[in-house]
Amino acid sequence: xxxxxxxxxxxxxxxxxxxxxxxxxxxxxxxxxxxxxxxxxxxxxxxxxxxxxxxxxxxxxxxxxxxxxxxxxxxxxxxxxxxxxxxxxxxxxxxxxxxxxxxxxxxxxxxxxxxxxxxxxxxxxxxxxxxxxxxxxxxxxxxxxxxxxxxxxxxxxxxxxxxxxxxxxx
Amino acid sequence: xxxxxxxxxxxxxxxxxxxxxxxxxxxxxxxxxxxxxxxxxxxxxxxxxxxxxxxxxxxxxxxxxxxxxxxxxxxxxxxxxxxxxxxxxxxxxxxxxxxxxxxxxxxxxxxxxxxxxxxxxxxxxxxxxxxxxxxxxxxxxxxxxxxxxxxxxxxxxxxxxxxxxxxxxxxxxxxxxxxxxxxxxxxxxxxxxxxxxxxxxxxxxxxxxxxxxxxxxxxxxxxxxxxxxxxxxxxxxxxxxxxxxxxxxxxxxxxxxxxxxxxxxxxxxxxxxxxxxxxxxxxxxxxxxxxxxxxxxxxxxxxxxxxxxxxxxxxxxxxxxxxxxxxxxxxxxxxxxxxxxxxxxxxxxxxxxxxxxxxxxxxxxxxxxxxxxxxxxxxxxxxxxxxxxxx
Numbered sequence: 001x002x003x004x005x006x007x008x009x010x011x012x013x014x015x016x017x018x019x020x021x022x023x024x025x026x027x028x029x030x031x032x033x034x035x036x037x038x039x040x041x042x043x044x045x046x047x048x049x050x051x052x053x054x055x056x057x058x059x060x061x062x063x064x065x066x067x068x069x070x071x072x073x074x075x076x077x078x079x080x081x082x083x084x085x086x087x088x089x090x091x092x093x094x095x096x097x098x099x100x101x102x103x104x105x106x107x108x109x110x111x112x113x114x115x116x117x118x119x120x121x122x123x124x125x126x127x128x129x130x131x132x133x134x135x136x137x138x139x140x141x142x143x144x145x146x147x148x149x150x151x152x153x154x155x156x157x158x159x160x161x162x163x164x165x166x167x168x169x170x
Numbered sequence: 171x172x173x174x175x176x177x178x179x180x181x182x183x184x185x186x187x188x189x190x191x192x193x194x195x196x197x198x199x200x201x202x203x204x205x206x207x208x209x210x211x212x213x214x215x216x217x218x219x220x221x222x223x224x225x226x227x228x229x230x231x232x233x234x235x236x237x238x239x240x241x242x243x244x245x246x247x248x249x250x251x252x253x254x255x256x257x258x259x260x261x262x263x264x265x266x267x268x269x270x271x272x273x274x275x276x277x278x279x280x281x282x283x284x285x286x287x288x289x290x291x292x293x294x295x296x297x298x299x300x301x302x303x304x305x306x307x308x309x310x311x312x313x314x315x316x317x318x319x320x321x322x323x324x325x326x327x328x329x330x331x332x333x334x335x336x337x338x339x340x341x342x343x344x345x346x347x348x349x350x351x352x353x354x355x356x357x358x359x360x361x362x363x364x365x366x367x368x369x370x371x372x373x374x375x376x377x378x379x380x381x382x383x384x385x386x387x388x389x390x391x392x393x394x395x396x397x398x399x400x401x402x403x404x405x406x407x408x409x410x411x412x413x414x415x416x417x418x419x420x421x422x423x424x425x426x427x428x429x430x431x432x433x434x435x436x437x438x439x440x441x442x443x444x445x446x447x448x449x450x451x452x453x454x455x456x457x458x459x460x461x462x463x464x465x466x467x468x469x470x471x472x473x474x475x476x477x478x479x480x481x482x483x484x485x486x487x488x489x490x491x492x493x494x495x496x497x498x499x500x501x502x503x504x505x506x507x508x509x510x511x512x513x514x515x516x517x518x519x520x521x522x523x524x525x526x527x528x529x530x531x532x533x534x535x536x537x538x539x540x541x542x543x544x545x546x547x548x549x550x551x552x553x554x555x556x557x558x559x560x561x
Contacts (some may be wrong), residue, residue: 002481010481016551027553035518036476038553054507058477058494062551112557 007094010059013084016070024117026109035061035102039069043117046077051099053109059133060099066070067091068106083107174533177491179322179350179466181526184416184533185375191419192377202408206399212251218439220372223344227374228367230384237404238443242383244351244394245368246273246316248342248383248405249345250392253314253366254281257343261311262286262311267299267328269506270318272345274404278316278322295511297326298460307334319367321356323522324495325466326458327351334363343389349373349381353424354463355432365389371413375527380413385444407438431527435465438525441534442467448480448541452558454508465525468493470507470516473555474548479521482544488537493520 001009019040027038035057043049051073054066068088072080086105089095095103175183193284195216201209203217218233239245241249254264266278269288272364289307293299299317315337320327337344339521344364351357352367353374354526359367364542366389370381385391385404401460424431443455446469473480476492495518506519522538549555559561 007481010478011485013551018556036515036553041327054551054556056473056518056554057475059481061475062478 001096003093004064005091006060006063009063009066009092013062013066015052015066015073016054018054019050021050024113024115024120026114026116028105028106028109035105036063037065037105037109039065039113041113041117043077046074046155048075048077048080052072054106055107060100060102061105063092064088064103064106065109068110072110077117080110081114083110103119107114149153171487174488174529174536175526175534176523176529176537177489178526179325179373179522180374180491181372181378182353182526183528184377185420185423187423188376188416188420192412192416195415197405198410203411204398204408206521209356212357216415216418217409217411220421222416223421224369224382224424227425228352228369228384229360231360232387234402235359235384235387236382236403237385238380238382238409238417239401240410241372242271242347242368242370243255245272245349245370245381245383246271246345246347248394249279249366249368249391250274250277250314250316251281252394253343253345254286255334256390257313257394260307261313263277263309263311263313265289265291265304265315265317265342266306267291267293269293269297269299269321269323270316270508271322271349272349273400274316274318275505280308293509296421297321297324297456298458298461299333301329301332301336304333305340306338308336308342312340314343315347316347319346319351319357320463322350323504323520324456324458324510325350325463325467325522326456327355327461327463329461330362330364332457337365338363343391348479350463351429353420354435354465356428359384359386371417373422375426376417377413377426380417382409382417388397415508425528427489432464434527435463435525438529438534439464439467439537441448441508441531442538444524445534445538447496450545452552453519454512454516456507456512463524467559469521469523470512470520471521471545472496472516473519473552473558476520479519479541479544482547483537486505486540488540489539491522491524493522494518 019042022040023043024041029036034123037055040052041048053069055065071083071091085107088106091102101149194434200213203213205543220235221233230236261283262288282288290305291299291307317328317333319330334344344363346364347368348357349370350367350373352369362378365386367384372378393404395406401410415451452472454470455468480492493507495503503514503517508519
């Protein structure tokens with residue numbers, strides 16, 4: 001199901017763990033499947049000096065977290081802000097279509113951690129960690145029908161192509 | 171490389187006797203069983219024999235009450251849509267439960283879009299339907315009750331006999347999806363009071379792509395597939411003779427070994443449940459302690475996700491099944507587990523273990539050792555575990 005790069009990052013995830021006294025923390029949850037990811041940053045001279053992650057999720061979510069931290073480590077904040085979900089998925093040499101949403105978690109958590117750092121620096125009261133509570137599309141990521149793999153429009157709950165309801169029904 | 175197979179709910183391997191019978195059948199160059207010449211009659215005789223074997227396995231009163239088809243999903247579709255079409259003039263109401271297999275859910279969804287009404291009764295926190303609620307859901311318009319015999323995600327067995335008594339009294343057709351039960355627990359369609367029962371051969375060590383629907387004589391049901399008059403005019407199309415011959419042999423051997431296998435399964439399940447606390451903590455057992463398939467344990471390991479567990483155990487050559495949303499095509503938490511009151515996060519960590527006749531106690535121990543390592547690794551990655559540990 002997964003390619004070799006994804007399986008390597010899943011089996012040997014890089015940068016797992018917690019940074020004590022971090023300069024920024026980002027935590028996102030995926031409401032679609034319940035996955036959760038936390039990113040910790042250590043910033044030195046506006047550079048990502050160290051980055052660690054913790055993830056509750058599938059093989060894809062863990063591989064995405066690992067690859068994201070590899071990409072972001074050592075980058076300036078300006079460079080890191082440009083990292084998108086697509087970059088992570090590309091570096092992993094592709095994810096199964098119905099797992100692409102897992103890559104949303106990674107970049108979102110990173111951007112949230114950077115925002116947290118900037119807010120702290122600006123002396124803003126540190127906001128409560130935010131969980132995304134609805135299925136949002138960020139960074140232009142496409143969603144695909146889990147049944148027929150066709151691209152879906154926006155936040156639809158019905159696939160016109162295969163006439164499948166995308167919500168559990170009882 | 172030895173693989174420890176703890177995923178027998180998805181399919182059970184072919185018995186050696188089944189393989190031999192199917193190979194022999196290939197070499198016999200069977201003709202079409204519907205043909206009236208000598209070659210056709212030989213084929214028809216093989217079909218009769220297999221039908222008798224399956225009828226005996228489920229204690230059908232007559233062999234012709236067994237209708238062969240392509241498997242469990244077709245059986246369920248036939249039962250639900252066939253009864254709905256044949257009884258539409260009487261009423262358009264169907265009663266089911268909210269833990270059914272997708273074959274049932276989606277067949278009913280199709281009927282709903284055609285104007286049928288469906289009442290879905292819920293299960294208690296142990297995963298069982300209350301027969302009284304089924305009785306209360308039945309109206310004058312009700313034409314069918316469809317409640318599964320055992321659940322494919324938890325192994326929990328429903329009070330089918332009690333529900334059968336109700337449907338008999340109210341004269342409503344009763345279908346049970348027994349795909350995961352036939353060949354694992356004793357099944358007696360007469361005692362259970364069911365009119366229709368779905369089964370699949372690969373769940374009793376027969377071939378995939380073969381199954382059938384038990385149809386009590388006199389039940390009002392249309393065929394799902396129209397054409398010739400095969401299978402007592404209830405399922406058109408030339409029979410899958412090779413598969414059916416294998417199914418008959420599997421049914422014979424299963425019937426003779428059912429008690430012995432049952433005890434073997436139960437011993438393995440007991441060992442797993444008894445030893446589990448020595449290896450991991452923080453898990454929920456979803457399988458009913460008393461009313462359940464003897465070979466199955468569904469457990470939700472907290473703070474980690476099931477697909478990750480499954481992939482890591484696969485690296486250790488241990489095959490298990492997971493009900494994590496991530497591992498299913500729909501990417502949604504299992505409706506069965508949510509019905510039990512599990513949180514989405516706990517449902518994510520659900521493993522379904524199902525034993526086969528060739529599993530050993532050593533397999534259980536090897537699994538537990540591997541599981542402990544995998545759980546430790548994944549909990550070290552999980553933000554939820556850390557939070558829980560911090561209280």
